[in-house]
Amino acid sequence: MSVAQQTDLRAYCLDLARRAAAAAAELACVGGAARNEFLNTGAKLLRQRTAELLAANEQDLAAAPGFELTDAQVDRLRLTPKTIESMAVGLEEVAAQADPIGEVIESSVRPNGLEITKVRVPLGVVFFIYESRPNVTADAAAICVKSGNAVILRGGKEAAHSNAAMVAILAEAADAAGLPSDAVQLVETTDRAAVGHLLALDQYITVAIPRGGESLIRRVAEEAKMPVIKHFTGNCHVYVDAAADLAMAERITINAKCQRMGVCNAAESLLVHRRVADEFLPRVGKSLADHGVELRADENARQRLLGAVEASEDDYAAEFLGPILSIKVVDSLDEAIDHINRYGSRHTDAIVTSDEAAARRFAARVDSSAVMVNASTRFNDGGQFGLGAEIGISTDKLHARGPCGVKELTSYKYVVFGAGQVRE
């Protein structure tokens, strides 16, 4: 790239960020009705212009062989009238959610008569960096604008045409609803250096949210000058306690591992208390094998499992995102907890037990965004928790942890009403 091109790219990114910040300042004063009108108009336009979206998507599909995508990736890239309808419904569902902005979170009147209110406000500008699936574009734009933020979207290069068509429609919806059309912007270059330029602009961009593979997230976390909400994939555990109902334990293990293997809240590791290992492992081993899952186990577990291979240290730390499960027999609840805190990724971990004290100890000591007691790890999800649409599942402990919906894209300010009070 020439110096002139580099300068152009930097100027382009600066302009994008400045426009977003100006849009965010306007959005902070826009009522919920206008933000909902944007969402409902966006849904209407997506439906009306299905043909245009499909045509843009055809261009991406035609170019797909150049990106060496897997069949599954091509499948996720493909838009159909059905997926477009479901994006439109998604926008309407976000519109139907309660407005988070302006909510008085807490208030009090101090002895000197000052009225202290803590009011929910937008974050400002969200820089969202994600991969492939174009339906994420509509979802992310919807929850960012619902929560009063301007958003800069950086989608995968494979979906460039689909994303551009969608963002053009959303900008039109913003305009029709009286919102700044820069409320939703797309980074319209596939040059990777653009991400670096934008990550340096912390005076305009409030937060960066990467969603995708671990290397993307690490790169963003390292380069960003603004805070990052990280969404690492999950190394999730199911622990079957000595006091477990073993039929329930089998159902939960199979669901957590097999219901959908490539997602962050799928189980990657099974821990079994020694006292139930003889009875539980052979039966769950057979079920898992029937689902085509490869078992990697420690010596104690392998004695009770047919066809399991030896697990390495790396296996216990791995996020397989596919048909492999690591297995270990533990001597105690605390050994299970320590194993999870050591090898896990602080995402989602489940205990199956009828011993309430064991459940409480597990819930208190396992340091993860969600702890499931007698339920599948697969429930750690904004929709399943009743939070509505989500932009991802945070594995951070600051700001937002677990599913990030509209509320997690907000901040607050204190607004204090006085009658001339001064400090003594």
Add this chain to the structure above:
Amino acid sequence: MSVAQQTDLRAYCLDLARRAAAAAAELACVGGAARNEFLNTGAKLLRQRTAELLAANEQDLAAAPGFELTDAQVDRLRLTPKTIESMAVGLEEVAAQADPIGEVIESSVRPNGLEITKVRVPLGVVFFIYESRPNVTADAAAICVKSGNAVILRGGKEAAHSNAAMVAILAEAADAAGLPSDAVQLVETTDRAAVGHLLALDQYITVAIPRGGESLIRRVAEEAKMPVIKHFTGNCHVYVDAAADLAMAERITINAKCQRMGVCNAAESLLVHRRVADEFLPRVGKSLADHGVELRADENARQRLLGAVEASEDDYAAEFLGPILSIKVVDSLDEAIDHINRYGSRHTDAIVTSDEAAARRFAARVDSSAVMVNASTRFNDGGQFGLGAEIGISTDKLHARGPCGVKELTSYKYVVFGAGQVRE
């Protein structure tokens, strides 16, 4: 420094961070009663061992000339029986606060019977980096442990002996209360490289909180691999609206500027609506001059002020932390808002007005941690807001904004109770 020394320092920091993480894991399961016992025992021991603390402080005072401190800094460094008593009372006050840990922030039962609870938990390990005043050591340790966190304290080198004596007493209190004695640790080297080593240990340290000058905060924000809660000093404004009660405006301006000049919530800039400038500026100018404040004003304001000098762009962006005030006449409420969002530091800004619509617009559009309507900027403070002790005032928008007390040092996790539910 030799390679061996560097290796030693790195190993020392790693050990410190690992101990803190182990202590944090224990603390996450310690009840509020034991944490309060630590605080109350700490208060008792501080009183009992006043002589020991004063002797350690004498060593710091004797070494003070070597650090070229100002008289004010030496004054802040000095411990007296009275300041030690007030630290002890501070610990008891934190003990008396409600326990934030274990609080169920939200809960719901889903249609499938899952009970979703969002439970407040500690952050983990707090690395607190601060300057000079030794009383901050006790305050910070108190609110970190109250909120279930382990803390690594890095105080100013000027206060090294006082801090070491205090932390020894606090570790003893932790031990007596059945808490891990590593709950409160001090970085026992004045080598600046130690801070860099610790800021790289994000696998053990959850958050870094720097409090001090802007260069310290920038350095920490740049080097830290973990999230940082930043506490920049404030460029705070008082805006006197066209509809202001001018006697109130004068009282608030004088209080915000002069009640205590060297603090982050003191006013640094005064904006006056053109319609009241003729009447307001001469009177407030005289009061400010009586308080020894130098006035730096734009042309319009200087016409109405005796002895004001010309304000530069830099003056409007400056945090003087002393007897200087920048002044500007504005044509409208929106000009005032735009000026504040451009030159301010998003800390605390006040409007004086009897026009409710103007107050609402100012509160909505000024992007600061606290907006005061008819009250002094000096009220942006954890104690004044009724939040109890604070570790600082955040100028960030993520996680914590404004005064950071015990609640701001917590995170949450989802604990989900089921009866064998699996996802369809």
